[in-house]
Amino acid sequence: MENLGGLFNPSSPEMEAMAGLTYYTIALCLVILGIIVIAVAYIIIRYRKKPGDDGEPYQNFGNIKLEIVWTVIPIAMVAVLFLLTCSTMKEVDPPAGDRDPDLVIIGHQWWWEIRYPSSGVSTSNEIHIPAGEKMLVRLESIDVIHDFWVPELGRKIDLVPGHPNYIWLVAGKPGVYLGACAEFCGDQHANMRIRVVAEPEAEFKKWLDGQLAIPRTPTGGIAGEGANLFQTMACMNCHTIRGTAAAARVGPDLTHLADRDTIGAGVLTNTPENLAKWLANPQRYKQGAFMPNMKLSDSEVKSIVAYLEALDEQ
Amino acid sequence: MSVLHFLGTAWSFEPWAVIFALALIASYAALPGSRLNGKSLLFASGIFLMVLALVSPLDYLGRNYLFSAHMVQHILLLLVIPLMLLSGIPEKAAEKALALPIAGGVMKFLGNPIPAWLLGVGSMWVWHMPSLHDTVMKNENLYIAQQISFVLTGVIFWWPVFAPVKSGRLAPLAATLYLASACLGCTILGMLITFAGAGLYPAYANPADPAGILSYIRNDLCITPGVDQQIGGLTMWVPGCLIYLAASMVTIARWYASPEPDTVNIPAGEGSIAKAGSYVRD
């Protein structure tokens, strides 16, 4: 079951509560469905018109007692389901009080901006969290409505422009959890994917420290050439690389791009070859994305890839 | 202060509530031709519930802490209790009362659907205008007037649907429309209160906390002023509308249970043509 993912592999206490409720409810539904199916099957066999059946059957107009019975029983079931609903809601979504968010997620068409307010770290599309810790997440949107959904970790929540929302994000054990935008948000809604990387506390700290560091800008060689290209071409109009003049927030922050697993919000795995293909024509992999085809020459692509790949060196 | 202790002590024996109840009972007894039976039991339980709603900790919570408690009380006083009182009035007594010279005329006028609808839905809207509500919270006399007006307008509102005198009732489908439109009226108000920003009713934002239970409400029950206002608005909206819905189901049920007055008198046996379908064109 576990490799089916989603509901079948709940990986946080919140998701376990929701999965439990879902199982119970679906089981109840199956029982009701079973009763109806058996009744209809019986009717089909028993009461179908057979050869020689002439005349009309007994004309029966109804029975008030029976009607009351099958009104009251569903009311009782609804009452039970409603109580379970309320208790599960309380478990999944307890109020946060005045607590400041540990994580801010900002939806963009079609990528996720991730900020850690206490440390000032900013990244995109890949969320690192310490395993087992309850993170309070604030969700905003800069353009249209998106929806944050990591099926194994918990509930969906919309990112609504002008209406910030909060959820708890917890991963019971270390691992990589995949998610995606669940609210239709335009052309590339399908390629707006999330990776939640849950790590042991120490590793998370290490990652956070790494992100805080400002990478050294290469000066010589092919990577240096790439750095120059990055600053002189249009790249810096949209992207940030800390420690350089590039500080725009239209596209993802690329400061530690080399540390990430994927590019283009999950379109490609992050390898130098893929990065080169992406830079050569992003529209081929993510048609409609706001990163245009910059019409880079092969050598320009090569140098920028070298630069971006060098960004994790400190 | 523990919850049990609070529930045990937060009773307020308001003399006016008792007087109002006694006045209602007296006028019930004064109704020509009223006598004790199942209906008067319904009336009595209505009175009992009313007194309970006015003196119990619910009232205390509604006046000092929670808008939502106020709203539960409001729904009881405007929708539930008047229905019980009205259903408790025997038909004969109501007929005689309506025949009274002036009072009867006033009652007949108020029992028309339009004034009754306006009073019933209006008392919901008017008393919940934020400025007025705040004034009421500070003024004892206005508060009494508010509570009494809930019950009275409630009785008037239900009259066109559940009048003890059958001639005073609307036809079933018209009654359903009457109730549905009232439901719409309370839905809109409930919706506005629910989705308005917190702090529509400032009196509940920072209660004086006379019973010392504020921290229990805020921290243990997690009811912030915003949530309180939402619950209040939704209480008016959802249970309120379910009461209207149930009432329209009752009118329809009553309709189906009654004999058909509009049956066209067609002699039986005529047109008894064996094969259906062949008789129209002979």
Add this chain to the structure above:
Amino acid sequence: MANNRMLVGFFIASESIFFLMLILAYVNFHGSVTDGPTAVNSLNPVVTGIFSLFLFASSFTIWLAGKSLRNKNHFMLKVWILATIVLGAVFIFGQGLEWSGLLDKNITISRNVFGTTFFTLTGFHGFHVCVGLIMLSLLLGLALAGDFKGPKSDAVECISLYWHFVDGVWVVVFSVIYLWAFL
């Protein structure tokens, strides 16, 4: 014919929901405007109030028109319909004045949510008044042609129902936009 009046009754109910949505939109954004034009700083309740009186008066005149028809007083029927048209037209003129005043101050539908909700709500109401005026003019034309013998006429009754509705909507709209802001 009960049919026609019933149709107009349900049509009015349907239209009420339409206006209800526009009013809810206005109410929803009331108070959310922090800078720029709002009802308080850009509207004149007195002038609009006076023009509103013309519209309210027209409800009375259309009622009188119906009454004249019931009394088979065909001359007064025409007079009262004409009076209704004039009163309605004066109201629309007042609306036009208000709109042009606002537009002169560069307060438009796209300025902010106040502009958006204000122009939408009053615009749709004004549109309904104009439709009413067209129907009343047709009614007047038919009356002049001697079409209404009385004492009953579905056309007169249905159009006056509609006209009362348009007035009733304005009572609510005026209260929500003007009275709420200035009281």
Add this chain to the structure above:
Amino acid sequence: MSSRIPLVPENAVPLPSLKANNGLLSWVSSIDHKQIGIMYLIITLIYFLLGGLEALLIRVQLAHPGNDFLTPELYNQLFTMHGTTMIFFVVMPFLIGVGVYLLPLMIGARDMAFPRLNALSFWLFFFGGILLYYSFFTQSGAPDVGWFAYAPLSEKPFSLNKGPTYWALGLLASGIGSVASGLNNVVTILTMRTPGMTMRRIPLFVWMMLVTSLLLVFVIPIITAAFAMMLLDSILGATFFTPAHGGSAILWQHFFWGFGHPEVYILILPAFGIISEVIPVFSRKPIYGYEFVAASTVAIGLLSLGVWAHHMFAVGLGNAANAYFSLASMLIAIPTGVKVLNWVATMWGGRINFATPMLFGTAFIIEFVVGGLTGVAIASVPIDWVVTDSYFIVAHFHYAIFGGSVFAIFAGVYYWFPKFTGRMLSETLGKWHFWLTVIGFNMTFFIQHFLGVMGMPRRTYTYYDMPYWGSMNLISTIGAMILGLSVLIFVWNILVSLRHGRPAGDNPWNAWTLEWATTSPPAVENFELVPPVRGRRPLWDLAHPDMPDEPGAKTV
């Protein structure tokens, strides 16, 4: 003394001349409810094929992960148009069309109360659809924002093309048409009944059309207002739904679902009505608990107005609001359950003739119950948080709308086709159609429940290559192809039977309501004489004078 009542009820309107011209003009200029009804059915059939084609293209694209059969832009246009078409230009107008055809016949009237208004409704619907589909031929292409067109995605600057404007205009026009037919139906039902046809005797289909029509009258204006606001936003630069300029993105959702949820009941209630006609006739028994089936319709109609926010549990309205809406939504299960159990009870003890209409009727019960039960489940807030906007929801509402409404529509077509045309549809082709539909439908949609809870979001033109996702989607796509084939058989059946079908006679199913008391197809003026109505089943009373249904149906 004749028991026959003159056709025209005393209060009937003197009708405009119904004398038909010949040829196409007779259709275009027609104000006869039967011709208008037939035009509704023909046009919705065309839209059904279009919407189905769009669905098949969608399924082909999803047959395996990473497919590039369609561009994302086209895919988004297709699923938007598929949803919009199926809801606004197939199911809703079909049910309105059947209503327009049958209501006057069922209540013994000559025509609708307002024949010209009836024609106006149809033409508004017709041109609304043309306006919507015209967008395909414009430079900007069809709308690509989903059938719900959430703001601000549907507004500037996120939708710079005119697709959403065509969408709003087309739906605005057809919506006004729907209000007009709602008004017309209500007045017709309330005032045009033949003597003896009291409100407690009208066929259940008429009851459900009454509630549906009231919903149309009261609910469509909600979206009309919202469309007006959206158009003002896009054309005049108003700021209702643009958060960047002080508007609200959530307001659109409230308005849209305030209409959108009752709309679901507009789609299903007349289908319930069809089923409530079909099941008794083929079981040879009266409907069980007529009063409860009728009253539960009113309850559903009223409840449906107060539950829209269950589409918005993920928006962040607050838990108090979520809980209340959850409760209200669950309550709808109760009147719906009452209906289902009454249908089952009607079949119980009957002598059931499983002709094609009844096959679809029986299958309807099962398929609809699946959709209904998942509906109750997702009314529970935490379950909704798990499954909303995933393929589980796609499965859920296809079980409700296809398994519910469309199965009922098929049942209705097989049932009334003889009345409409005078010829029977082929039973053999009907059975092929039925079994392929059942197999194809369940194959397409059942598996999507699993895809949803495994984490596949809706409205994506491609998806993760996760374990089993590809093969499950492939199964779904094959199912859709089978479903497509079944529809072709259906169309073939109609075309063949129109010319070569067995002549039907007045009352081939030996049914009991008034539409079967006239010729097939009915003459222009419907009836020469309306049979006496003394109960809910006038033709039963005629055939069984010794055993009439009691007025006000006694309960046993």
